[in-house]
Amino acid sequence: MTKVGKERTPHNRGWQRLPIMALLLLFLAALARAYLFPGASAAGLAARVDASLAAGGVGSRVTAVLLNFRAYDTLLECFVLLLGVMVVWSLWRPDGAESREPAAGAILASLERLLVPLMIMVGSYLLWAGSDRAGGAFQAGAILGGAGVLLLLDSSPLLKVFPKRGLVPGLCLGPLFFLSASIAAMAWGGNFLEYRSPEAALIIIALEGAAAFSIGLCLAALFGGRPPEREAGDGRDRPSRDRGEFR
Amino acid sequence: MTISPALIYGLTGLALFVIGLAGLLLCQQLLRKILAVNVMASGVFLFLVTIAHGSGALTDPVPQAMVLTGIVVSVSSTAAALALLCRIRESADHRDLSQKKGER
Amino acid sequence: MTAVGAFDILLCLTLIWLAWQVLASRDPFRAVVLFISFGMLMALGWVRLQAPDLALAEAAIGSGLTGALFLSALRKVIGGKKDERRLDRDEEAQ
Amino acid sequence: MISPSSSWLIWPIIAPLMGAVLCFLSGKPPRRTGLFFAVLTSGASLVLGWQVLARGIESYAMGAWRPPLGISLRADGAAALMVTMTAVTGLAVSIYSGGYFQSRLTGDDRDRCRLAQEQSFWPLWLLLWGALNGLFLSGDVFNIYICLELVALSSVGLTALSGKPPSLVAAMRYLLVSLLGSLSFLLGVGFFYKTCGTLELAAIISALTPTPPVIMALALVSAGLLLKTALFPFHFWLPPAHANALSPVSAILSGLVIKGTWYLFYRFWQEEILLAAVGAVPAILGGGAIAWGAFQAFSQQRLKMLVAYSTVAQIGYLFVAFPLLADPAGMGGGAFFYFAISHSFAKGAMFLAAGTFLLQMGHDRIDDLAGVRQLMPVSSFAFALGGLSLMGLPPSGGFIAKYLYVTTAIGQGRWWLALIVVLGSGLTAAYVFRAVAAILSPRLLAERPQLMVAASMQWSALALALMAMLLGIIAPLPLALMGVK
Numbered sequence: 001m002t003k004v005g006k007e008r009t010p011h012n013r014g015w016q017r018l019p020i021m022a023l024l025l026l027f028l029a030a031l032a033r034a035y036l037f038p039g040a041s042a043a044g045l046a047a048r049v050d051a052s053l054a055a056g057g058v059g060s061r062v063t064a065v066l067l068n069f070r071a072y073d074t075l076l077e078c079f080v081l082l083l084g085v086m087v088v089w090s091l092w093r094p095d096g097a098e099s100r101e102p103a104a105g106a107i108l109a110s111l112e113r114l115l116v117p118l119m120i121m122v123g124s125y126l127l128w129a130g131s132d133r134a135g136g137a138f139q140a141g142a143i144l145g146g147a148g149v150l151l152l153l154d155s156s157p158l159l160k161v162f163p164k165r166g167l168v169p170g171l172c173l174g175p176l177f178f179l180s181a182s183i184a185a186m187a188w189g190g191n192f193l194e195y196r197s198p199e200a201a202l203i204i205i206a207l208e209g210a211a212a213f214s215i216g217l218c219l220a221a222l223f224g225g226r227p228p229e230r231e232a233g234d235g236r237d238r239p240s241r242d243r244g245e246f247r
Numbered sequence: 248m249t250i251s252p253a254l255i256y257g258l259t260g261l262a263l264f265v266i267g268l269a270g271l272l273l274c275q276q277l278l279r280k281i282l283a284v285n286v287m288a289s290g291v292f293l294f295l296v297t298i299a300h301g302s303g304a305l306t307d308p309v310p311q312a313m314v315l316t317g318i319v320v321s322v323s324s325t326a327a328a329l330a331l332l333c334r335i336r337e338s339a340d341h342r343d344l345s346q347k348k349g350e351r
Numbered sequence: 352m353t354a355v356g357a358f359d360i361l362l363c364l365t366l367i368w369l370a371w372q373v374l375a376s377r378d379p380f381r382a383v384v385l386f387i388s389f390g391m392l393m394a395l396g397w398v399r400l401q402a403p404d405l406a407l408a409e410a411a412i413g414s415g416l417t418g419a420l421f422l423s424a425l426r427k428v429i430g431g432k433k434d435e436r437r438l439d440r441d442e443e444a445q
Numbered sequence: 446m447i448s449p450s451s452s453w454l455i456w457p458i459i460a461p462l463m464g465a466v467l468c469f470l471s472g473k474p475p476r477r478t479g480l481f482f483a484v485l486t487s488g489a490s491l492v493l494g495w496q497v498l499a500r501g502i503e504s505y506a507m508g509a510w511r512p513p514l515g516i517s518l519r520a521d522g523a524a525a526l527m528v529t530m531t532a533v534t535g536l537a538v539s540i541y542s543g544g545y546f547q548s549r550l551t552g553d554d555r556d557r558c559r560l561a562q563e564q565s566f567w568p569l570w571l572l573l574w575g576a577l578n579g580l581f582l583s584g585d586v587f588n589i590y591i592c593l594e595l596v597a598l599s600s601v602g603l604t605a606l607s608g609k610p611p612s613l614v615a616a617m618r619y620l621l622v623s624l625l626g627s628l629s630f631l632l633g634v635g636f637f638y639k640t641c642g643t644l645e646l647a648a649i650i651s652a653l654t655p656t657p658p659v660i661m662a663l664a665l666v667s668a669g670l671l672l673k674t675a676l677f678p679f680h681f682w683l684p685p686a687h688a689n690a691l692s693p694v695s696a697i698l699s700g701l702v703i704k705g706t707w708y709l710f711y712r713f714w715q716e717e718i719l720l721a722a723v724g725a726v727p728a729i730l731g732g733g734a735i736a737w738g739a740f741q742a743f744s745q746q747r748l749k750m751l752v753a754y755s756t757v758a759q760i761g762y763l764f765v766a767f768p769l770l771a772d773p774a775g776m777g778g779g780a781f782f783y784f785a786i787s788h789s790f791a792k793g794a795m796f797l798a799a800g801t802f803l804l805q806m807g808h809d810r811i812d813d814l815a816g817v818r819q820l821m822p823v824s825s826f827a828f829a830l831g832g833l834s835l836m837g838l839p840p841s842g843g844f845i846a847k848y849l850y851v852t853t854a855i856g857q858g859r860w861w862l863a864l865i866v867v868l869g870s871g872l873t874a875a876y877v878f879r880a881v882a883a884i885l886s887p888r889l890l891a892e893r894p895q896l897m898v899a900a901s902m903q904w905s906a907l908a909l910a911l912m913a914m915l916l917g918i919i920a921p922l923p924l925a926l927m928g929v930k
Contacts, residue, residue, distance in 0.1 A: 017273060024272075028265040034636060034661035035257055035294075042642030044299055044307035048514050061308035062315070062404050070312060072507040072516045076579070076591045077316050079462060083572055083595060084323030086469060087602035088330040090565035093337070126407070138315055139404065142411035149419050172466050179463055192455050193508035215319070219416055222326035223423065252359045256400060259363040263370050264632060270374035271625060277617065278379055278425065282386055284624045285417065286370045289393055291632050296400050298639045306401050310638065313587050315408055317631065320594050322412050322420075324624055327598055329424040331605060331617050336428050338610045 063136045067204050071193045074137075075182070078175045078211060081218040085171060089227040112150050119147035127212050137208040141215025148220025167228045171221060174214025178207060253300030256293055263290030277335070281328045288321045359399060366392055383421040390414025453496055454505040454518050454582060456489035457528050461575035469568040474560050476543055479567035483539035486574060490532035497525035498926050504584070512585065513643040519584040522929030523782060527581040527708055529926075530786045534700045534793045535574050537909040541797050542566065542693040544899030548804060562606050562691070569606075570697065573599035580705045586634045587644045589709065593630060593673070597623035600702050603694040604686050612689035619686045626673040626706075633665030646712065653716055666713055673706040676727070676764055677734030680757045684741070687753040692800020695749060699756045700793035704785050707763050711781070715770060724771055727764040732865050734761030739872035743879060748799045748809040751880055752792065755835065758873065759788050762850075765865055769853050779924050780849030786923065787842025787916050791834035794910035798828035801898045801906065802884070814883045816890035823903035825884050830910035832877035837870050842916025 049061055049069065066074050120143075127140035181203060182193040195203045267287030271280050292314045299307030369389040376382050390413045397406035464482025468475040497503055497520050505518045520528070546563035550556050576595035583589050601623065605616035637649050640658045653659060675683040687698050714727070738758025745751040766781050801824040802817055803809040818825040834841035837848075847866055854862040916923070 020272060021269065024265050024269050027268075028262060030661065031261045031265070032258060034658040035261060035639075036254075037657045041298075041639055044638070044642050045309045045513055046299070046307040049308050052510075052514060062311050065308045065312040066315065068508065069510050069514050070309075070516055070587075073312075073316055073588055073591055076576075076588070076595060077319055079465075079572065080320050080323050080591065080595055080598065082466070082469070083569075083598050083602070084326050086565065086568055086572075087327040087598060087605075090561075090569070090602055091327075091330040091334045091605060093334070093608070136404065138319060139407040139411065142408055142416070146411055146415055149416060153419075168470055172470050175462075176466050179459065179466070183459070191506060191509040192459070195508070219322070219412070222323065223416065223419055225326075225330055225423075252356070252399060255359050255363050256396060259366055262367050264628075266367065266370045266374065268625075271621065274374060276379065278421075278428070279374060279382065280621055282373055282382060282421070284621065284628070285386065286373060286389070287625075287628050289370075289389070289413070291628055291635065292405075293393070293396065294632065295635045295638075296397070296402055296405065298635055300400065309644070310635075311402050311405060314402075314405055316587075316591065318405070318408050318413050320591065322417050324594065324598055324620070325417055326420055327601065328617070328620055328624075329420055331601070331613065331620065333424055333427045334605070334608075335610070335613045335617060338608075338613060 060136065063208075066136065066138075067207065068195065071182075071195075074211070075175070075178050075193070078178060078214065081215060081222075082171060082175055085218050085221045088222055088225050092226050112153075116147045116150060119143050119150075123147070123212070123216070127208055137211040138215060140208075140212040142219065144212065144216025145219025145223075148216060149223045152220060152224050164228050167217070167221070170217045171214055174211040174218075177210040181207060251300065253297040257297035260290045260293030260295075260297065263287070263293065266290075277332050281325060281332065284328075285321065285325060288317065292317055362392060362396055362399065366396065379425060383418065383425055386421065387414055387418035390418065452503050452505050453489055453493045454503050454520055455507075457486060457493055457532070457578040458518075458575050458582065460489050461486045461571040461578070465568045465571035465575065468571060471564075474546065474563040475567045476546075476563065479571065480539055480543055482571055483536055483574075486571075486578075487532040487536040490528045490578065493520060494525045494529035494532075494926065497522060497929055498922075501929055512645040513648065516583070516585040516588050517645070518582045519647070520582055522926045523708070523711075523778070524581045525929070526782050526786065526923060526926050527704065528578055530704070530789050531574065531577055531581070531701055533912055534696070534789050534909065537793060537905045537912075538693050538696050538700075538797070539570070541696075541800075541902050541905040542570070544901040544905075545691070545693055545800070545804075548897055548899045548902065558608065562608075565606060566603070566691075566693075569599045569602045570693075573603065573697065573702070577701060577705050581708060584646050585644050586637060586646050586649060589646070590627060590631050590634060593623075593627050593706070593709075596702060596705055597627060597673070600698060603697065604690045606694060607689065607691045609689065611685060615682070615685035615689050618682045622672055622679075622682045626669040629665050629669035629672070633662045633667075633669065636662030636665065650713065650716060653719065663713065663719075667710065670706045670710045670713075671727075671730075674703055674710065674760060674763075675757065676730050676760055677737055677757065678730070680734065680738070680760070683757060684750060684753040687756060687796075688747065688749040692749075692796060692803060695753070695800070696793040696796035699753065699796055700789040703756065703760060704789060707760070707785065710764075714767060724768040727767045728862065731761040731764030731767075734758060735765065735865065735869040735872065736761075739869065739876060743872075743876040746810055746812070748802065748811050748814065748880060749796070751811065751876060752795050752799055755795075755873070755876065756792060758869070759792065759835065762846075762866070762869065763788075765862065766850055766853075768859060768862065769850070769857065772853075772857055779927050780846055780853055782927050783842060783849060783916070783920075783923065784846035787834055787846055787913050790909050790913035790916065791831040791841075791843060794827050794831035794906050794913060795835075797902070797906035797909065798824040798831065801902050804902075805894070805896070805898050811880055811883050815886040815888040818885050818887075819890060820893065820896060821898060821903060823900075823907050824898070827903070827906040827910040828884055829881050830907075830914060832881050834910070834913040834916075836874045836877055840917035841914050842920075843913070845917050845920050 049065060052069070053061065053064055123140040123143035126143060127137065185194045186192055264287050267283045267290060270283030270286065274280055274283060295310045295314050299310040366389065369385055369392065373382050373385045373389060376385065390409060394406045394410040394414060397409055461482060464478065464486070468478050471478055503520045507516045507518065511517065546559060546566070549559050573596060576592050576599065580589060580592040580596060583592060601616050601620040604619055605613055636658050638644060640662065641649050641652050643649065653663070672679045687695050690698060735758050738754050738761060742751050742754035742758060745754060762784055769780065770778060799809060801821055802814060805821060806814065806817065834843040837843040847870060850866045851863045
């Protein structure tokens with residue numbers, strides 16, 4: 001095994017790197033000093049969160065912050081994911097990207113048969129558990145996304161179950177539902193994103209479900225990196241039509 | 248001041264931020280630069296969560312929610328960066344970002 | 352708050368060492384693998400900081416999915432054998 | 446649901462986000478949907494501007510959770526002015542883009558690629574618009590971080606859209622710089638949260654004290670924002686990114702995106718104590734930017750490169766006036782925002798016009814553009830008008846801005862600042878004349894090629910240039926809006 005020491009790396013190629021290193025060390029010292037400065041810590045928002053938790057309709061503190069107190073952040077975050085997919089897709093070109101062959105293998109295939117249902121189950125559990133324990137839309141979405149990645153890894157035939165045309169609407173479901181529900185809340189006389197009615201918990205669970213689904217799909221699409229075949233007007237070629245719905 | 252785990256992790260977070268910064272400035276490969284940004288992000292996240300511990304006995308859910316958001320934002324931009332990297336590599340052999348060495 | 356355990360100190364030092372190795376190791380593939388283990392250890396850190404939500408998200412997204420993204424990008428970039436040689440040469444040229 | 450009395454604060458953010466999703470859902474290039482939502486967003490923004498002017502500061506608690514627990518939006522005069530500016534420039538760019546992608550269709554293979562470009566353009570642009578409005582209106586620092594990421598990622602996507610190697614490399618550099626800036630900002634937010642225990646921007650700014658953690662927080666936040674605003678010497682990533690993007694994208698990046706981070710910088714630095722202490726730092730960097738940007742702009746061979754370096758110089762003006770803000774009674778703030786708006790219109794018009802030249806001639810080498818005036822008189826006129834506003838000739842908005850700069854600076858006894866502004870105008874005149882002389886040159890074209898550029902493109906460029914001129918005439922209105930504090 002090669003010992004990759006400080007001197008042999010290609011990245012610090014001699015003395016001209018030293019001034020930068022020294023400056024960075026100074027910067028680290030300044031950061032540490034600011035961090036350790038005594039008596040400069042304010043009480044955070046934990047007490048306030050606890051005081052308002054009952055009105056929020058969710059038991060878990062982190063979920064309450066994410067989907068109720070700071071739901072606007074979460075709404076924008078769903079858009080960040082969607083935006084990531086848009087950017088990745090806009091960068092994809094039909095030519096050249098075909099070098100990625102499926103890394104199929106017997107082990108992976110059997111692993112997938114076992115893991116994917118398990119992951120979907122765990123994801124659903126996390127979604128359900130999120131209201132009062134650890135877990136929630138993001139974790140559930142992450143696990144679902146992981147399942148999607150696993151399927152994509154060897155272009156599993158399971159992917160065919162998922163309709164091609166459903167991909168883009170599926171990606172948009174979470175953000176769109178989030179936006180519409182929030183606007184609907186205004187129609188009922190509340191503020192934008194206000195869910196404080198007795199049904200708040202129900203709405204939040206529905207929101208979480210939609211968000212988790214879209215987050216999972218977005219994450220898988222980020223990995224897939226390739227837009228689905230679109231209708232005329234886009235006209236991209238699809239060299240291989242049979243495999244991979246959104247690779 | 249007593250030494251708490253939060254303190255250690257906070258300092259580690261700052262150290263990771265600076266290491267990532269060093270990588271971003273000094274590494275030449277784009278892939279390495281993207282990795283460096285991810286290391287920086289991890290450092291910031293670690294730092295954010297330790298703030299929650301420093302302020303009182305209760306763990307503060309607000310920074311935790313911030314970090315959760317941050318992790319998702321970071322995977323999104325990483326995916327975009329890697330897609331861009333692949334496009335660049337496809338179209339030309341642009342390995343280095345800058346022609347001029349001293350620029351960054 | 353509990354006192355600092357040897358475990359915390361060890362974990363932090365390992366995190367820092369791994370981060371350095373991710374950026375300094377010669378082989379890009381090795382760097383990516385190290386980055387994935389970095390993420391896994393980070394998830395352990397979240398558990399120590401009583402943030403199980405984050406541990407879950409970090410393991411699934413921060414380490415798992417990001418790692419998969421890096422690996423797949425690496426495979427696309429390196430491509431065939433010829434390119435692999437080129438990558439090595441470039442690496443030495445730097 | 447929406448009564449006239451209720452606040453329009455959220456609509457400039459919600460409308461484009463909704464539009465972006467619907468455009469993304471559409472199978473065909475979503476030109477109509479995109480234009481529809483562009484008009485809707487501009488309308489909502491203008492109504493908001495009018496509301497703030499009529500009723501004073503507007504604020505809105507998202508989900509009815511008040512800060513510090515929740516996130517609130519807040520529109521004072523400055524924020525409303527920026528949203529209105531975005532509405533005007535954004536609408537012109539949208540109309541331009543409607544023609545732009547169609548004009549480039551030639552009937553050959555490349556059309557597919559262009560239609561794909563248009564398909565990606567509309568959702569990205571609407572998302573960017575929504576995120577920018579979110580940035581201007583947000584009252585919460587972590588929310589601002591998310592908006593910054595949205596802005597950065599969509600700008601990068603737009604930059605890379607042209608697909609040519611230089612623009613891809615520029616987009617990559619832009620992305621890395623943006624991520625570095627965002628992370629630095631986020632670390633600063635962490636320090637602020639540690640010391641202030643809140644994420645509310647107003648509360649943080651009012652609690653600034655000279656302790657090491659606060660200084661570090663402010664330094665991290667400022668460094669991140671300066672990097673993203675491309676203030677000299679952090680400008681290295683800007684010219685290639687702006688010059689190599691598609692032309693409507695160049696106008697968006699130069700006219701709007703830069704202003705978002707600059708505006709945030711202003712938000713953090715508006716405290717008088719701070720400005721008195723270190724206000725000279727951004728001013729000195731700004732002076733450097735004016736000189737270096739103008740020099741570089743003058744020596745460029747390509748028109749879009751010239752305009753991009755001119756942005757580097759003009760960013761300098763946006764920062765050079767920070768010391769003037771230290772006197773709250775003065776007109777420093779007015780000059781400041783006047784400059785930002787007129788730059789947005791003028792630079793937008795210049796990039797849009799340059800785009801029509803590039804599209805028609807197939808190149809944008811300044812020396813070979815002679816004669817383009819006969820072919821595209823409207824675009825040429827728009828470019829020249831934009832240039833006049835940049836130079837600060839009356840009656841343009843640029844003139845009012847520079848007049849306010851100079852009079853305020855002299856009133857405060859800061860002669861050196863007035864001198865920088867006047868000298869800078871001379872430098873601007875030099876490079877603008879170089880470009881305008883080529884475009885308006887009376888030389889005849891060898892043969893008259895068929896006009897490929899849609900009329901809507903030329904006219905939207907002209908409309909934006911005329912807005913830059915009009916700004917000088919309707920000066921009291923924006924200044925009144927600016928006065929809403």
